[in-house]
Amino acid sequence: MRNILIALLLFLAACKKPILPTLLPVEKTVENHLRGLSQVNDAVAWASGTKCSVIKTTNGIDWKDVSVKDTASLDFRDIHAFNENEAVVLSAGNGVAIYYTSDGGSNWKLVHSDTNASVFFDGMDFNKQGIGFAFGDPINGKMQVLKSVDFGKSWSEVASENQPELLENEAGFAASGTGIIVSDEAIKIATGGGAKSRILISQIENLDWKYYDTPIASGNGTGIFSMSFIDELNGVIVGGNYVDSTNATSNCAITRDGGPTWTLISNKKPRGYRSCVTSNSKGSLLLTSGRTGVEYSLDKGESWIELSQSGYYSISMHESVGWAVGRYGKMAKIEL
Numbered sequence: 001m002r003n004i005l006i007a008l009l010l011f012l013a014a015c016k017k018p019i020l021p022t023l024l025p026v027e028k029t030v031e032n033h034l035r036g037l038s039q040v041n042d043a044v045a046w047a048s049g050t051k052c053s054v055i056k057t058t059n060g061i062d063w064k065d066v067s068v069k070d071t072a073s074l075d076f077r078d079i080h081a082f083n084e085n086e087a088v089v090l091s092a093g094n095g096v097a098i099y100y101t102s103d104g105g106s107n108w109k110l111v112h113s114d115t116n117a118s119v120f121f122d123g124m125d126f127n128k129q130g131i132g133f134a135f136g137d138p139i140n141g142k143m144q145v146l147k148s149v150d151f152g153k154s155w156s157e158v159a160s161e162n163q164p165e166l167l168e169n170e171a172g173f174a175a176s177g178t179g180i181i182v183s184d185e186a187i188k189i190a191t192g193g194g195a196k197s198r199i200l201i202s203q204i205e206n207l208d209w210k211y212y213d214t215p216i217a218s219g220n221g222t223g224i225f226s227m228s229f230i231d232e233l234n235g236v237i238v239g240g241n242y243v244d245s246t247n248a249t250s251n252c253a254i255t256r257d258g259g260p261t262w263t264l265i266s267n268k269k270p271r272g273y274r275s276c277v278t279s280n281s282k283g284s285l286l287l288t289s290g291r292t293g294v295e296y297s298l299d300k301g302e303s304w305i306e307l308s309q310s311g312y313y314s315i316s317m318h319e320s321v322g323w324a325v326g327r328y329g330k331m332a333k334i335e336l
Contacts (some may be wrong), residue, residue: 007061018140021285021317023308023324026331029055029063034325036079036089036177037276037314043320044084047314048076056086056106058084058175060321063331066105078123078177080132080152082160088124088152090134092174098134100152111156124202125178128187131204133158135180135189137171141176143189143200156180162207165175169220170194175242175275176314178226188259190237192216192223197239197257198226215243215264217250226276229298230283233258236301245291250270252288254301268303270295280317280336287334289315291326308332 001113005183019099025034032182034055038046046056052068054076068074077092085104088111091097094121119136126132130151136144145158151245171193172179179190182204189200199215200210214237216224222241229235232257240251252264252269274290290305291311295304313331322334 019336020218021287021307021334021336022107022324023294023310023334025310025330028303028329028331030067030329031332032329033313033327034329034331035175035313035314036208037325038079038081038087038322038325039316039318040081040083042318043317044081045305046079046081046087047121047323047325047331048089049329050075052076053143053329054079054087054089056081056084056105056107058104062098064105065112066101068099068108068214070099070108076136077174079123080124080126082151083131083191086151088175088189090111090121090124092121095119096136096146098146098152098155100123111153120174121124121146122172122174122181123308124152125180125187126134131182133180133187135172137164137292141166143172148302158207164189164200164202164209164211166191166277167198170196173223173239173242173275175225178228178276178278179224181227181229183229183232187229188229190224190227190239192225192239193220194218194220197223199227199237201259209258212260214262215250215253216262225274226288228277228279228286229258230286230300231280234283234300235259236286236288237262238270238274238277238279238290240290242273242275242291245273245294246271252301252304265302265304268305269310270304271306273326276312276314278322280322281319285317285336287315287317287322289313289326292314294324
């Protein structure tokens with residue numbers, strides 16, 4: 001009898017269906033394009049975009065406009081939120097401006113600015129200790145990098161000798177701000193645009209860069225636009241050509257060794273160019289989004305299933321709640 005009971009329990013466990021995501025469009029909070037997206041937990045999330053737009057939710061339902069009022073001309077391509085009160089936004093194009101708030105967006109302080117029109121920043125990320133990096137397009141063959149050690153309250157330029165050396169036409173992409181990952185010990189940056197799409201990896205302390213080729217397509221407007229790591233070893237990169245958004249050629253790859261080697265996904269892959277990929281907090285679910293739709297993966301990126309044919313620029317997920325944002329303030333809520 002005991003053996004029968006054990007067999008029955010094993011059978012029921014094997015038959016248990018996974019909890020699948022659902023995506024439901026929600027009412028807009030702003031009419032401006034939204035590309036930056038940062039989720040603290042299932043209740044708290046922030047988003048940013050054109051014309052200095054910043055919005056946030058603290059209950060996972062209602063969104064509030066907390067845009068920067070200093071100027072209306074900046075395009076905030078990336079945002080990083082630490083909690084419901086503290087966040088940092090990064091502008092892209094014609095120089096760079098970084099703003100910080102400690103009161104939930106009621107007031108914003110300009111903490112870094114460079115008006116040099118040749119400066120173009122693509123994204124930023126922080127680890128739990130408050131160490132953050134922002135990366136930008138190359139100047140004189142060197143990727144521009146900024147560093148913060150105080151949760152974004154101040155920034156300094158990384159010395160030229162510690163900046164990554166890039167190939168001709170190689171750069172990052174400011175599609176969703178997710179081309180960079182800063183962990184406790186390392187920093188990873190994704191590139192494209194040149195002869196190769198690569199992952200650049202360095203330890204935080206010494207900034208001694210290593211360069212790894214990937215099978216993602218590269219060239220003009222083509223490369224790695226986003227990456228996400230489930231843990232130290234398992235990660236996924238997505239991209240393609242942002243002009244040819246339905247082209248799914250060499251647009252997704254996975255790693256099982258932390259980034260040195262990558263395997264191209266050729267079957268059951270995302271259905272076109274993808275600008276963002278993210279993982280839930282448990283690492284059991286991956287989501288990717290782009291102009292032609294949204295897909296999810298339950299097997300660490302080895303296969304992808306259609307979730308929506310509606311396009312979004314950026315996507316995020318915490319435990320059981322996530323968000324997608326896009327063109328003209330378009331938004332959707334994702335739930336498990």
